[in-house]
């Protein structure tokens with residue numbers, strides 16, 4: 099046995115879920131945790147830390163900070179293929195993403211609770227978000243927001259620009275929904291707003307899972323826990339597979355500087371590798387037997403659900419001309435990044451209390467672009483391995499628009515929301531005119547469909563492909579992240595989201611990591627507490 103590399107827990111990945119788990123489990127100074135991360139720590143690189151790079155980071159720094167991948171051609175989109183990627187560095191996706199902080203709404207958590215029990219109730223979700231965040235925004239609503247957590251959230255800008263205010267007013271008039279101040283307050287999830295909430299410190303620098311949970315008060319720059327914390331983070335280590343003894347996970351094999359190394363876990367292996375988690379499970383023998391056997395991988399547990407139910411939000415754009423005297427962002431706050439936005443229900447009036455659409459204003463000197471996300475897609479994709487080579491890219495088929503209802507839903511967003519917003523925006527200021535798509539395109543069904551397909555983009559909200567659910571409901575892990583059919587193996591990251599979230603995905607990943615780590619802590623503590631004390635008292 100390699101005594102040096104034997105820990106209580108092994109965590110794969112330092113994204114939102116992995117970093118929170120590593121920090122939370124080692125808080126007691128007793129539990130030892132090894133974290134293996136394929137990328138490096140780039141927290142101090144200007145490209146990462148300076149938030150004003152967020153929009154162009156992927157375009158300008160793809161080879162440096164991203165996993166290199168492409169999905170399979172999309173039949174519903176004239177066989178176009180999109181990048182299959184996320185951050186390959188400390189902090190994972192949170193170190194390179196668009197910094198938007200959006201909690202799933204109570205409507206989503208009610209679905210989670212119904213499927214998985216009270217651990218995922220809306221009330222507990224809010225309690226945990228409050229613990230995680232240090233909210234620096236216009237409201238001091240203690241019922242909804244946390245002010246002492248490690249995760250800096252900045253609502254920005256302080257003074258919205260005229261462009262943001264005009265857009266917000268136009269959405270307000272077009273939809274009849276009043277402006278909201280805090281879209282993360284469970285009481286006000288729907289409506290237009292001038293300010294986004296960003297993962298940023300009060301000075302506008304990027305906050306990631308790495309800066310928040312693996313910072314210098316937690317570990318040294320060489321990855322050793324400080325102040326007695328039994329944490330070891332090793333960068334530039336790519337995990338190849340989980341090792342089993344019978345059906346019990348006992349460790350992992352990983353690549354380090356060209357060598358194949360084994361690390362052992364006394365308690366559990368926790369996979370938080372994001373879009374790579376299904377590949378790791380399959381290479382380790384957990385997945386569809388029909389795929390694993392021909393690949394020469396011994397089947398530890400035959401679960402056809404692994405890699406299935408891949409969901410992603412759709413992304414389209416509408417572009418307007420602007421008034422050249424209106425600024426997109428305040429000169430004093432270029433890190434505010436976005437020029438207003440909205441969360442809206444389905445435009446047809448179905449489910450008026452539920453978010454179905456996310457609008458993001460992206461302004462410049464010449465244009466105001468509305469990024470349009472459809473948040474309730476029915477299309478599903480899947481992730482498959484090609485063979486037993488851990489370095490071979492997976493076949494990720496996102497199945498965009500494979501369910502025709504999604505195309506109809508997106509068409510309705512253009513026909514109802516975009517058209518009405520365009521009319522109201524132009525009425526507020528005639529300099530703002532819709533240029534793409536033209537109104538003639540919106541009014542012509544065939545042309546609108548073609549426009550949506552050509553204009554369709556990929557927005558990295560991959561989720562649910564290792565669903566947290568009972569086995570007979572498409573599950574791969576149970577309500578506490580334990581992988582079905584084996585022992586001592588968990589998955590905790592955005593891949594286990596059970597029902598599609600109604601906003602960006604990283605807040606859910608932080609919550610999943612935190613919830614699962616707290617459960618592991620509670621399990622240990624509960625051994626030492628009188629049984630009459632309720633689970634609830636130790637839950638939070």
Ligand SMILES: Cc1cc2nc3c(=O)[nH]c(=O)nc-3n(C[C@H](O)[C@H](O)[C@H](O)COP(=O)(O)OP(=O)(O)OC[C@H]3O[C@@H](n4cnc5c(N)ncnc54)[C@H](O)[C@@H]3O)c2cc1C
Pocket residue numbers: 110111112113114115116134135136137156183184185186187188189190191192194195196197198199200335336337338370371372373374375378557558559590591592593602603604605607
């Ligand atoms: C360009 C872009 C923009 C986005 N914008 C937003 C946004 O504005 N707001 C938002 O909320 N979300 C956004 N997202 C999505 C968000 O970043 C992800 O949902 C989130 O990071 C998922 O967290 P996670 O913990 O599940 O996994 P990840 O963040 O993907 O972390 C997984 C980690 O595991 C490591 N890893 C993977 N495989 C291995 C292996 N075999 N061995 C060792 N380490 C491994 C990776 O390097 C990575 O660090 C964006 C994503 C991208 C790519």
